[in-house]
Amino acid sequence: MKNIINQYIKPIIYCSVLLTMMVASCKQDDYYVDGGKADPKFKGNMMEYLESNPKFDTIAQIVKLAGMEEAFKNEELTFFAPTDEVIRRTIGIYATGTLNTLLFDLGKDTIKVLADVQPExxxxxxxxxxxxxKMTAKDYPQLDFRLKPLYPGGFYTGYNRDLANIGVVYNPVNGVNYIGYRQLSFSYIPDPANPDNFLPAAIASSDIQPTNGVIHVIAVATGGSYFIGETMQSFAANMYGFDGEFLTDVILSK
Structure with a gap:
């Protein structure tokens, strides 16, 4: 059953979600939704920061449901944080391609509360x-999406052995390369054997520093795969988990 869903339904899920995001983006003039400004230092642990910020109310609940609360309180971590908006766009209610629409169309129970999704x-x-x-922006190497053989960023293994490319993009000023503002980029790599297939996300706010780690806030895309300055941004950043697998796993669990 899982092979059938992965072969047929998963591509439909991914394409449907991307189409929905593209239609929605045509109604907006902004390039992306900024994660907001924050003081670099926060007098509290990472869990306390998430609970104190309205942009992360839902993410804080997910951390608890996932059984990761103690890690976010006590371990030294770097978190590339999706905002609550990403969860809203992923689960949704009415929009085509969202999790609840897909569950409804398949005759399965929809997600009414976050606890309806299994903790694992x-x-x-x-x-x-x-x-x-703990990794702040200055700890990552330079990344140039247009010249990756020379400035490839760096490859990093996540908490659960997932692979990501992370780097700092140096923007130009008046046609002079690399002297402008610097922006952090995070790319999830679905297949470690094919690192050229990556799903990039621009960082809206970086280097937020609770007592036990660093938080970098992922921007929400309102256009297609495009560049914010010299930093590549993908629709995939709007989906929890990036590539539609989350939707497949929830559907299979019902």
Whole structure:
């Protein structure tokens, strides 16, 4: 059954979600939704920061449901944080291609509360955004999407062994390369054997520093795969887990 869904339904899920996001983006003029400004230092642990920020109310609940609360309180971590908006767009209610629409069309129970998703599923995809140790933007190498052989960024293994490419993009000023503002980029790599197939996300706010780690906030895309300055941004950043597998796993669990 899982092979059938992976072969036929998963591509439909992914394409449907992307189409929905593209239609929605045509109604907006902004390039992306900024994660907001924050003081670099926060007097509390990572869990306390998520609970204190309205942009992460839902993410904080997911951390608890995933059984990761103690890790977010006590371990040294770097978290590339999706906002609550990503969860809203992934689960949805009415939009074509969202999880609840797909569940309804398949005759399965829809997601009414976050606890309707199994803890191990929340945990599996939460760990894609999570890395051990504290890493601020200055700790990552340079990345140039247009010249990756020279400036490839770096490859990092996540909390659950998922692979990501992370780097700092140096933007140009008046046609002079690399002297402008610097922006952090996070790309999930679905297949480690094919690192050229990556799903990039621009970082809206970086280097938020609770007492036990660093949080970098992922931007929400409102256009197609495009560049914010010199930083590549994909629709995939709007889906929890990036590539539609989360939707497949929840459907299979019902």
């Amino acid at each position: 599923i929340w945990r599996k995809y939460l760990n894609r955004y999570l890395f051990k140790g």
